[in-house]
Amino acid sequence: MDAETQLAHAPPGTKDSLRLWLRLLTCATLIETEIRRRLREEFATTLPRFDLLAALDRNGEGLTLGDVSRRMMVSNGNVTGLATRLEAEGLIERRLDAEDRRAFRLRLTAKGAREFARQSRAHEGWIAELLGELTATERAELHRLLGRAKSSIRESLDTP
Amino acid sequence: MDAETQLAHAPPGTKDSLRLWLRLLTCATLIETEIRRRLREEFATTLPRFDLLAALDRNGEGLTLGDVSRRMMVSNGNVTGLATRLEAEGLIERRLDAEDRRAFRLRLTAKGAREFARQSRAHEGWIAELLGELTATERAELHRLLGRAKSSIRESLDTP
DNA sequence: CCTGCATGTTTTAAGCTTAAAGCATTGCGG
DNA sequence: CCGCAATGCTTTAAGCTTAAAACATGCAGG
Numbered sequence A, B: 001m002d003a004e005t006q007l008a009h010a011p012p013g014t015k016d017s018l019r020l021w022l023r024l025l026t027c028a029t030l031i032e033t034e035i036r037r038r039l040r041e042e043f044a045t046t047l048p049r050f051d052l053l054a055a056l057d058r059n060g061e062g063l064t065l066g067d068v069s070r071r072m073m074v075s076n077g078n079v080t081g082l083a084t085r086l087e088a089e090g091l092i093e094r095r096l097d098a099e100d101r102r103a104f105r106l107r108l109t110a111k112g113a114r115e116f117a118r119q120s121r122a123h124e125g126w127i128a129e130l131l132g133e134l135t136a137t138e139r140a141e142l143h144r145l146l147g148r149a150k151s152s153i154r155e156s157l158d159t160p
Numbered sequence C: 001c002c003t004g005c006a007t008g009t010t011t012t013a014a015g016c017t018t019a020a021a022g023c024a025t026t027g028c029g030g
Numbered sequence D: 001c002c003g004c005a006a007t008g009c010t011t012t013a014a015g016c017t018t019a020a021a022a023c024a025t026g027c028a029g030g
Helices: A005-011 A014-043 A048-058 A065-072 A074-090 A111-129 A135-156 B003-010 B014-043 B047-057 B065-072 B076-088 B110-130 B136-158
Strands: A092-096 A104-108 B092-096 B104-108
Touching: A014 A048, A014 A111, A014 B136, A048 A065, A048 A074, A048 A092, A048 A104, A048 A111, A048 A135, A065 A074, A065 A104, A065 A111, A065 B014, A092 A135, A092 B076, A104 B065, A104 B092, A104 B110, A111 B136, A135 B076, A135 B110, A135 B136, B014 B047, B014 B110, B047 B065, B047 B076, B047 B092, B047 B110, B065 B076, B076 B092
Parallel strands: none
Antiparallel strands: A092 A104, B092 B104
């Protein structure tokens, strides 16, 4: 029994869901690859570094490594390494948390804030450019449907 | 000037595009993380291995490393390493290409084909489950709009 | 108080990923 | 036929990523 035949026997919607997922993944990969390339060429940095700076930029009071790990949806060991490198480059600083002696609090340095502002401005432009052929209506509708998809995924992850 | 103020001065649509991208990325990451987890737990394998087997499954006559690299949208050095590991596990085989002595041709072994059939069946089910709350209409519309997004991205990548 | 579980972080080993440099073969234009 | 750019693959160094194990601190209930 080949793949085609299997799909014919699968519950209705299986084939559609698979095609939808592959297209979603293609879009995400195309954008992500291009963003990584531009970050490297124009700012000699990487996407995870940019994402960590972005998280700190949105939280001026600082974040613990665990906070960052949850926001970025990556493992906490991962954040340890990223933070070590960014600290060595002088873009962020680690401070002992006054209230919890197990925790550090990460903050942008002045240099880090300046650097992120430059990168962030460029980043916004790149995304607007890549999605620029969509009309405002299409963007709104796509945003709404992706919200529905997100709900479906979270629901499915929470229930089992 | 803070991030909020900057966005207010950006061309119209910039803010929407950014939000759209973040939501798209969230959906892709949620699904991908779950698929990686299940491949590891249920089949002791990884997503790139699965993707390489899938590419070969769709092309019974075999693919060169370069073909695979283009289809998977990854570097060719990457495929070298993956193929080496999968060959060591007996799931694929490398054959000298009869027509081009620089190239190899990768094929699934019988064992690899059996193993991929099991994984593929499960994979379809996982995706259908994760996107199961969407109606057929929502899936179709989302697929269509992602097609528009894909065109916009490719257009933008091709023109500069 | 103290026991035990939860939380915050780091370390380790393994695998994935890339860009760049390098080697071999092909194929084309002169 | 010769030179040489294009193509196919591998190697290397660096960084990213994870799960699992380890260790410290916090906290709550007995």
